[in-house]
Amino acid sequence: MQTSKGARVWRIHEQAGALLEVAQCLRAGGLVAFPTETVYGLGVHAGCPEAVARLFEAKRRPTDNPLIVHVATADAARALVREVHPVETALMQAFWPGPLTLVLSAQAGVVCPAVMAHTQRVGVRVPDHPIARAILEAVGVPIAAPSANVSGRPSPTTAAHVLDDLAEHIDGVVDGGAVPVGIESTVVVVDKGVVTILRHGAVTAERIAAVAPIENDPRPNAPLSPGVRHAHYAPRGTMCVVEGCTERVQQYIQQRLREDRACGYRTAVLAYASGASAYEADIVMCLAPCGRISVAAQSLYASLRACDDARIERVYAEACPRIGLGEALMDRLVRAASHRCVRV
Ligand code: TXA
Ligand code: MG
Numbered sequence: 001m002q003t004s005k006g007a008r009v010w011r012i013h014e015q016a017g018a019l020l021e022v023a024q025c026l027r028a029g030g031l032v033a034f035p036t037e038t039v040y041g042l043g044v045h046a047g048c049p050e051a052v053a054r055l056f057e058a059k060r061r062p063t064d065n066p067l068i069v070h071v072a073t074a075d076a077a078r079a080l081v082r083e084v085h086p087v088e089t090a091l092m093q094a095f096w097p098g099p100l101t102l103v104l105s106a107q108a109g110v111v112c113p114a115v116m117a118h119t120q121r122v123g124v125r126v127p128d129h130p131i132a133r134a135i136l137e138a139v140g141v142p143i144a145a146p147s148a149n150v151s152g153r154p155s156p157t158t159a160a161h162v163l164d165d166l167a168e169h170i171d172g173v174v175d176g177g178a179v180p181v182g183i184e185s186t187v188v189v190v191d192k193g194v195v196t197i198l199r200h201g202a203v204t205a206e207r208i209a210a211v212a213p214i215e216n217d218p219r220p221n222a223p224l225s226p227g228v229r230h231a232h233y234a235p236r237g238t239m240c241v242v243e244g245c246t247e248r249v250q251q252y253i254q255q256r257l258r259e260d261r262a263c264g265y266r267t268a269v270l271a272y273a274s275g276a277s278a279y280e281a282d283i284v285m286c287l288a289p290c291g292r293i294s295v296a297a298q299s300l301y302a303s304l305r306a307c308d309d310a311r312i313e314r315v316y317a318e319a320c321p322r323i324g325l326g327e328a329l330m331d332r333l334v335r336a337a338s339h340r341c342v343r344v
Contacts, residue, residue, distance in 0.1 A: 005163070005167035005168045006167070006168065007163060007166070007167045007168075007170050007171065007172050007173060008171060008172030008173075009159065009163075009172060009173055009175050010022055010172060010173070010174045010175065011174075011175050012131060012134065012135075012174055012176075018174075019134055019135070019138050020138065022034070022135055022138070022139075022172070022174055023135065023138040023139040023140075025171050025172065026043055026044070026045055026135070026139045026141075026143060027045060027139055027140075027141060029044070029045055029048045029050055029051035029054075030044075030051070030171040030172075031043070031044055031051065031054060031055055031058060031169070031170040031171050032044075032135075032170065032171055032172050032173070032174065033148040033156075033159070033162045033166070033170060033172070033173040033174065034131055034132055034135055034145075034173070034174040034176070035129055035131050035132065035159075035174065035175075035176035035177070035179050036070070036099075036127040036128075036129045036132045036145070036179065037098070037099060037127060037128045037129040037132075037179060037180050037181050037202075038099045038127075038179060038181045038182070038183060038184045038185050038201070038202055039147045039148075039155040039156060039157055039179055039181075039182070039183070039184055039301070040147065040148040040155075040156040040157065040158070040159065040161065040162050040173070040179065041068075041070065041127075041132070041145030041146065041147060041148055042055060042058070042059065042145055042146055042147070042148035042162075042166065042170065043070070043135070043143040043144070043145040044143065044144050044145070045139075045141055045142075045143065045144075046067075046069050046111045046112065046115050046141070046142040046143060046144040047110065047111060047112060047141060047142065048112070049112045049114060052067075052112050052114045052115055052144060053114065055067075055144070055146070056114070057169075058166060058169035058170060059146060059149070059150060059151050059166070060150055060151050060152075061146065061151045062151065062226075063114065063117065064117050064226055065117060065151075065226045066115060066116045066117040066119060066121075066122075066123060066226060067115045067116075067123070067144040067145065067146050068101050068123040068124070068125055068144070068145060068146065068185070068187075069111055069115060069122055069123065069124050069125075069142045069143065069144050069145075070124075070125060070126070070127055070132065070136060070142070070143045070144070070145050071124060071125075071126060071136060071142050071143075072126065072133060072136035072137045073126060074092045074093075074096055074126060076126075076142065077092070077096075077102075077104075077124045077125075077126060079107070079110070080104075080106060080107055080110050080111060080122055080124060080142060081104040081105060081106060081107055081122065081124070082104075082105040082106070082107055083105065084104065085190055085193065086193075087190050087193045087194075087195065087212045087213070088102055088104065088190050090211055090212055091188070091190070091195070091208070091211060091212060092126075094207075094211045095203055095207075095208075095211075096125070096126040096128075097126040097127060097128035097133065098125075098126070098127075098128045098202075098203065099125070099127075099128070099181060099184070099185035099186060099201060099202035099203055100125060100185055100186050100188065100201075100203045100208075101123045101124065101125040101185045101186065101187040101188070101199075101201075102123070102124055102125070102188060102189075102190070103121050103122070103123045103124075103187065103188065103189040103198065103225075104121065104122055104124060105120065105121055105122075106120050106121060106122040108120075110142070111142060111144070115144045117226060121189075123187060123225075125185055129176070129179070129180075131174055131176040135174065147184060148161075148162045148165070148166060148170075148173070149161070149162075149165050149166075150165045150166065151232075152232060152233075152234060153165055153233070153234075153305075154233045154234075154235070154300075154301040154304040154305050154336070155184060155233065155301050156301070157178055157179050157182050157298070157301050157302055158177070158178050158179075158302070159173045159174075159175035159176070159177075161301070161302070161305060164305075178298070178302075180298070181202045181294075181297060181298070182297040182298035182299065182300060182301065183201060183202050183297040183300065183325070183328050183329065183332065184199070184201045184202065184328075185201045185202055185203070186199065186200060186201035186202060186203040186204075186208070186328070187199040187201065187225050188208065190212070193212075193213060194212075194213045194214065194215050195208055195212050195213065195214045195215065196214075196215045197214070197215075198225040199225045199331075200327045200328040200331045201328050202297075202325070202328065204324045204325055204327065204328075205327060206324060232332075232335045232336070233301070233304060233332050233335050233336040234304075234335075234336050234337075234338060235304045235305075235307040235308050235312065235315055235336065236307075236308050236312075237266075237268070237307055237308075237312045237313045237314055237315050238313065238314055238315070238340070239314075239315040239316075239317065239336055239337040239338070239340065240256075240314075240315070240316055240317070240337055240340045240341070240342060241316075241317045241318075241319055241330075241333050241334055241337045241340070241341045241342075242316060242317070242318060242319060242341075242342055242344060243319035243341060243342070243343045243344070244319075244343055244344040246273075246274065246318075248344045249274075249318055249319070249344060250274060250278050250279070251344075252342070252344040253269060253279060253316045253318070254278075254279060254280070256314075256316060257269070257279060257280060257281050257314075257316070258280075260313075260314045261280075265313040265314045266282045266310065266311055266312050266313050266314070267281040267282050267312065267313070267314045267315075267316075268281055268282060268283045268284070268285070268306075268307045268310065268312040268314070268315045268316070269281045269283075269284045269285070269315075269316050269317075269318075270285055270287055270300075270303055270304075270315065270316070270317040270318065270333075271284060271285065271286045271287065271318050272286075272287055272288055272296060272317075272318040272319065272320045273286070273288055273289075273291050273318070273320075274286065274318060275289075281316075282310060282312065283306065283307070283310055283312065285299070285303045285306065287299055287300060287303060287320075288320070293320060293321075293324060293325045293326045293329060294325055296320060296329055297325055297328070297329055300329065300332060300333075304336055315337075317333050317336075317337065319333070319341075320333075
């Protein structure tokens, strides 16, 4: 199938030969989006400078923000890097395949310098999604794959999200339905045997701490992933995260909604656990009706995109507990809100 804007849509389990076509397209320097367990990635041959340049352009991504390289096995990851510390081996064994990205010193001449934003360190992961794994095995070369959204937009969790952002700029997308996790991988670096989290994500700090020593209180100026510095995930409307006890959070948001509606703004609430009836807004989306953070993670980005589809101008989000996956969810909410947070 081909969309009106030129991008192909493959369903590799239904179309004979589709996997081969996807692999050939990637090997030839094409841009192909595919599902991983976290979000859809926009894949490109990590050793092909022209293709990598086209990817940065398609995503309108700042060139100082390196890309994660995806490979099928831990052995393929080792082939990209100079050395692997025993703590890094322990992390690979515990979390691969899965949503953990390790930043390691790169072997010269394997991955294009632009993929690493000229840092000589490469972020690597082995994804845990049957389609991603099938593609990586079939293509046989390392694939750089940032989230398949235009930079700054919410990450895509369906093929339709990818096409909304990028249909004119990519060769195609492999449609594997909605992704299971909905929030990106955790990015870590190991220094002198101690793990620092550069970006919170789907593997929680608690799970990492069960495997390796972890820097629990990184210095305020600790080097973060470059991507964490950029504006990200934002809906087009102005968003605010509200933290505090449920009753006060609800009262505060209701008051703000009344003011906004009096000014004629279209409003939305991303409730965490409050029911839809708690608010009078144009749309109210309850992220975790059952109170489970993993369920909220699955629908977060689709909910932010739904605000744009409904031309919402003011978005209020209830904070969630900063435990487990809640740390990553709050990181995304706060950045989507460009750090507009109030505690009530
Ligand atoms: O789950 C994920 O990580 C998804 C899927 C597609 O794998 N990918 C993803 O890629 O979220 P992206 O490009 O949207 O975010 C990658 C993050 C950025 O914050 C980037 O700065 C960081 O990883 N990163 C990548 N390589 C790095 C490196 N060499 N050093 C430091 N940070 C790195
Ligand atoms: Mg991204």
